[in-house]
Amino acid sequence: MRISNLFSEVFHSMFTAMWNASDRSFPKMILLFLLISGLSFSQQKKMKITDLPPKSENFVFPVISYQQDAKIEDKINTYLQVDQLEYIPGSAGEPSARVSSGKTSYSNYVYFYSWEKLPAPENILSISLDGEASGAYPEDFKIWKNFDLRNGNLINAKDLFQPNAVKTIEDMIRKKVRKTINDFLADLKSQKNASEEIQDEIAMYEDCFTDYTLGSIQYYFTENKIKFIAERCSNHAMRALDELGSHEVDFTYKELEKYWSPYAKNLLSGSKQVDQTGFSNKLYHGKIDGKYPVTVLIGNVNTDGSFSAKYWYDKNKKLIEWHGSIKGNHISLVESSEYSKEAGQWMVTALIEADLKGNKITGTWQDQKTRKNLKLELEEL
DSSP states (O other), X not given: OOHHHHHHHHHHHHHHHHHHSOTTTHHHHHHHHHHHHHHHHHHHTOOEEEEOSSOBTTBOOEEEEOTTOHHHHHHHHHHHIIIIIOOOTTSSSOTTXXXXXXXXXXXXXXXXXXXXXXXXXXXXXXEEEEEEEXXXXXXXXXXXEEEETTTOOBOOGGGGBOGGGHHHHHHHHHHXXXXXXXXXXXXXXXXXXXXXXXXXXXXXXXTOOOOOOTTTOEEEXXXXXXXXXXXXXXXXXXXXXXXXXXXXXXXXXXXTGGGBOHHHHHHHHTOOOOOOOOSTTOEEEEEETTTEEEEEEEXXXXXXXXXXXXXXXXXXXXXXXXXXXXETTEEEEEEEEEEETTTTEEEEEEXXXXXXXXXXXXXXXXXXXXXXXXXXXXXXX
């Protein structure tokens, strides 16, 4: 019997007993119930995070162990490794090979130096990653990822709020960031005989981009707040002038209570009820032509419906890119898996036309060489 089911039966039996108990025995029953419930929940959420081997000076990356649900463990690890390392768990080679050699789709050499599990409500895993990306300029970075421990899905910020409240939340974040910038600007402008450097700094903050969206801003959970991290005002060349750096603003859960979606309310309250969420950042599994098993990781869907995805055949575990859009429930994608040295570009190898219905994607995958349409069937993991 699963622990969650066992706990439900114990809860029901003890609640009935407490209801029927005399006043004298009721406090003892409450104490016993709290002890059992605390033990049960700690078992349900018993999670271990260690370093993904082989660990090195330039590669310290988390790997999740979740004994109570192997599916959730696999989903979180697959997302993190495919999204950040472009490595498929269980494939050949070392997980750090592509990022440490600059062979990922973003070309930079990427080093991961540390990670941290952050305090969060019962249903949530919030984790931060620290590292450095070396392109034209070496640059430190910090990434926050949040997962729903009831199903292993990445939590999208937009799913946390009622649809008609999304713009309100974005405005609230922008106003807090803008106030921080404006307060700092006032101090800079109050300085007499400001140097050229200070004048450049003032110009940078006055022109700072603050039109953040919930689909692009980073965030993480604490025990009683949600914290949003907006990008800094400076580019690479101006970074030395940027005294503020990235902007972190927070809201208590109570402040946002009237804006939460049903999904967020259940997530934050510890409820086991999982509501339907958006299309972004989900894993799907299925088959092409009814006989070739594939796994797909959907990327973040932008406000215009555009998105990218990565997929691989379960047999050979090689990442292939999809790019396209979703309009309503219809998905149109282009596959580019071959690079032509003669043309100097990635060549289109397949076209995908499909429809999203509930937790399933069905449509066709068309080979551009043979023009043959093969059936595509995927289901959300």
